[in-house]
Amino acid sequence: MTEPTAKQIKDEKIYQQWGLTDSEYDLISTKILKRLPNYTETGLYSVMWSEHCSYKNSKKVLRKMPNKSERVIAGPGEDAGILDIGDNQAVVFKAESHNHPSAVEPYQGAATGVGGIIRDIFSMGAQPIALLNSLKFGPLKDGQTKHLVNEVVAGIGGYGNCIGLPTVGGEIAFEDCYEHNPLVNAMCVGLLNNTDFKHGTASGDKNLIVYVGAKTGRDGIHGATFASDEFTDTKNKQRSAVQVGNPFIEKLLMDACVEIIEKHPEWILGIQDMGAAGLVSSTAEMASKAGSGLVLNLDKVPQRETEMNAYEMMLSESQERMVLCVKPEFVDDVLAFFKHFELDAVVIGQVTTDKQYKIYHHDELVTDIPVDSLTEDVPEYDREETQPQRMIDDKDYQFVPVIDSLEKTWNEMLQRPNIASKKHFYQTYDSQVRANTLVRPGSDSGVVRIRGTRKAIAMTNDSNSKYVYLNPYVGGQIAVMEAARNIVASGGEPIGVTDCLNYGNPENPEAFWELDKSVEGIASACEKINTPVISGNVSLYNEYNDVAIYPSPMVGMVGLISDIDNVTTTAFKEAGDLIYVVGQTQDDFNGSELQMAQSGKLKGNLRNLDLDQEKLHQDIIRQAISQKLIMSCHDLSEGGLAVALSKSAFENELGFEINTSLTSAQMFSETQSRFLVTVAPENQTVFEELVATDIECLGTVTAAPEFKVTTADESVEINGLTAGKNWKEAIACLMK
Template sequence: MIEQTATAIEASGLYEQWGLTSAEYQRIQELLGRLPNFTETGLFAAMWSEHCAYKNSKLLLKQFPTSGQRILQGPGEGAGIIDIGDGQAVVFKAESHNHPTAVEPYQGAATGVGGIIRDIFSMGAQPIALLDSLRFGELTDAHTRFLLQETVAGIGGYGNCIGIPTVGGELAFDDAYAANPVMNAMCVGLLDTTMQQKGQAAGAGNLIYYVGAKTGRDGIQGAIFASAEFNDAVEADRSAVQVGDPFMEKRLMDACLELIREHPEAVVGIQDMGAAGLVSSSAEMGAKADYGMTLNLDAVPQREAGMIPYELMLSESQERMLLCVAKDQGAVVEALFARYELDAVQIGEVTAAKQYQLYAHGEKVADVPIKALVDEAPVYQRPQRVPARLLTADPQQYQPQFTSATAVLTKLLQQPTLASKQAIYRSYDTQVKTNTVVAPGSDAAVLRIRGGRKALAMTTDGNGRYLYLNPEIGGQIAVCEAARNIVASGGVPLGITDCLNFGSPEEPESFYELAQATKGMSAACKALATPVISGNVSLYNESNGTAIYPTPMVGMVGLITDLALITTQDFKQAGDVIFLVGQTHADFNGSELQKMLTGNINGALFDFDLATEIAHQQLVQQAIRAGLVSSAHDLAEGGLAVGLAECCFGQQLGASIDVAMPASWLFAETQSRFIITVPAAQAAAFSQMAGEQAQQIGTVTAATDLVIKTNTETLTLDIVTSKQQWEGALAW
């Protein structure tokens, strides 16, 4: 890379290639009182990118509830923290790695996992679980199959090597994601609350230490790369994708946690070198503490020769952390990391002056106000326009027509979005550390907390099709469906993390979708008392001007207060009585059935009521706490018939069902519904508790058939054969 002079940068418009607008470049000149040099321009381009500054989304994010009685740390640090009692807290966050995964799926997915793990242990927490949320184009496309296989391999390869179980996730397919796959990774950790850390660099004279792997040229401009759309006219920049080393990460994690636990007096602050690398971690740590910083770039450990300051600062090489160390504790840090055979090098110190100063080869190569980098990025309120499809949407629900409900259910169960994900999660180690009580395959994963009776339930959820038809209501549903997963597992939802995957905010219709989705999510979070404690925004997910569906991923964690309350979706024994919580309506727009029968989705989204949702969740929680429930399952994509089949598949038990509805309604995707089973002796007690909120619809049988009698026909599904087809649909 050849450096240009400040005047040459202005004349050539190089800053525009790095994502800065002319107005932003002018604002930087005003902040500095001069033209920025080559390195400084690069620093601002990275720090003012959407990926780092949230300049197009910050105003919308302010509507999220972020506090609560249990919240120990909300947004603004490496991850959010929620108190779960007994001096313990759960720490979790999700991050997107969409653009890197589209270009280099194995490394894009692997480094997405690595980055989110670092966010968790930077808070002082021990990572205990990984989850993911994935979207791809249709599997009929060879390139999509390649992307899926490599992404899954990257997730499994990193998580398995580092010894953290991958316990849950979700996966959906649609043409909307063909050119822009979505790869969101979530990590959950456990924290002794006395060990809680912050990403801050405070105290003049305290030391800045670089620890972990050496810096190379991989991932340079990664944050800028993630803040731009794809275009066939411009080749995707593979150099912007990082390369991961999970074995290095394992040593780095163990070393950092040992330092935090054994030498707390040494650690002033700690932060992952994630998006925008060294500049982001160091500038943010200083600005948050209201201090400045000087860095000597000659001291930065390097694995490639001739790296210029711009490259050193913007590289996103993996497995690196930045520490602020008490001024008399440098030797302690160096000795500890030496035992792990990791670099631990002092590269600078904290200053009282609020400047961010970089030195290389004895010269000052950057000198800017630290808060200008971190806090002075512009904040945009973009124009909004209601998408034409919403203005012209048919208010009536699609009316499916078919001759055999049995044939429809058989085919639905083999649709890639509904099929068993066993072929995916068998690539992952789900049981390492032996704390996984409920592995992938039920509504939520559950991990016990050693030393007591508590457990954590965790899930990821979201449905871009619903948001495509109504972004506000779809945003509400995304949060509520995640909560239903937690409730069906015996937990109480605590809070959420999110990844907001949308198109370009500069397109009024895309910005409208983002604004409405966050409005809906905020309303649901407030209603459910599940604050947003962390997350990220991934915009510009589009190619050649065509965006993905608006796709917010909701990651949720819930507390199970006693292991005896853990509930799974599988039917447990013949004779149990099956109840349907919630009413069913002809809700088909945006459904799996509409897509399967017509090839697309359209029309106005069906109705949704938050008050009803909350009431039904509370009923199921009450019934589980009362010891009445044998199994519970949230109803979502595919509707009642698919949900019943999934309940049957686990133990290969059948069911005899009688419902007063047309056969087509078996596939309606009416929200706020659960299937629960109770022992026959408890059926009357549950009926009295539920009142009109639930209806008895059948019993579990020892036969291997699911038989559903409706007003128009009787559906009969062979459980053994159908399970084989369901499990084999995604096999490769």
């Protein structure tokens, strides 16, 4: 291929195809370089100035997030965030989106999303210990969607299982708006056995840049730009922008990086994963953070395809690759170390002090630009924002459900795809590998023990985008607090958050308002419970034919369990245990699963969330668990009390007999700040005195798997085994 000249790029506006606007191109050529950028240079700017790499549309909003606490060792700006958990140990975690690639090549899109997030963890020197995911698809009504779901799930399982990491939690939802724009968000959690970690920096004059890992090919070129684009019927979905993964190389790379940092920390000055925008983003960011310059020689880069030009090598997002900064006296040791793991490791450049980013290819200087121009000089946009008209029109609307038969509605709700058991999917994932998993998928949080201690890490991710669509601020708060309730219900103390912010086009004032207000809601909730946001990812332009997805922030939360004796699950344990609801139930049907079931429409506003009451209930539950007063605990979310009771009964094939003042409709209300708990009869008095307010004793757990329910409206008996069978098999039936 003949590369277009700098003049052709300008005259034919080729840069527009790569995502640069006219004003951005003019800024680069007239103010920064004071000349026309050549083909390679224009490519570098196009990926580094994409939303995916620069956050140019979202930086203003992201600054509203709290990112400090007494535990924070590293926050935003590193490959992953790090929190101190005592005993000279730290937990490291981050989430990433791989939405657009998964829409085009679902298996590889999902697999490489998992691979990329794992590298973010071990680039900090941490040992990855667990994976989670948050997935959103269109309704399970056609072969195309079912194929997409199967391939995404297979990609996640295929990569995680091969590398030997347990997938311990996650969520899957199905809504119309994700039919052409699925969301695939992956989260990884790791452990650092001391609180020293490696920064992603390249510092020190004449120190060397070492490339490690798989060879570079032509896959994933312009992946970062592709991630910042919208889908339409006519726009070609670039398969070439999707990366191809190899978990077996990643396993070698992970083991090698963790070992070299642990045993030979003095050898490595800096390390970074080659993720979005590949070689350019990793090297430019490392140099910019250190205030350095770099000279790279692309002839040294290991290549698996012939005649690659500089543009292709720099923009390739081939997987399983890392960049290291190494002192010259240690470079032979480093190269030999990685050779022992059968990995390519070569010196491809060195650090300079002139703050210039220079690239040579075939002995020709193909790039010579200020390194900060790629990372620091990106324009930051202050987008116009407007409250969506629907919120003004529907602010007083209240959905009123009609329950003709409690038994019929109950059974129908349990079979709705958003509520039904997801075991059909998560049984693909190995959740027990490494033998440290204490709580597997299906409970409120995944829990993984820390070997050699009494401690464990609880982890979850939550995203109810229907709430965020109705009220972005309150919906953002709910996402955080639901995640926190999941951690608390598992016996943990919430300590920190990562996020994936999935939205439509930020140039649309309504979409930007949704982003801004939901981040304000997330921030206010995080401040209330002291869970700083220490890492994350923004994914904008999630649209198809100019129709956006629901605003979909995913909150990934990690909690610390100080003693594994406090690990609690959702399942009812013993017949005769008393069943309580902590928290008041009101008529909260807007945005509920019942509203979607009965009307098929999402409409209305949300009640304001009382953060003080939410925190009070969480603190009470944590205290009750630490005092060994609680046998089981489940947070109330989708489907409300009826669904929570059912799920808690199914696992051990128990039943319950309850008598409540709630109406039949309120059994499906989705009022926030509530927990369903069971308590042994001998602990009744102590528990009730501890909770004191906002508590109702509903009844007891029974040995017979029957659901005997008396509401303010009617009494019913539901066969628990039949209900459980329907709940377990609903998804499998739909997937046939």
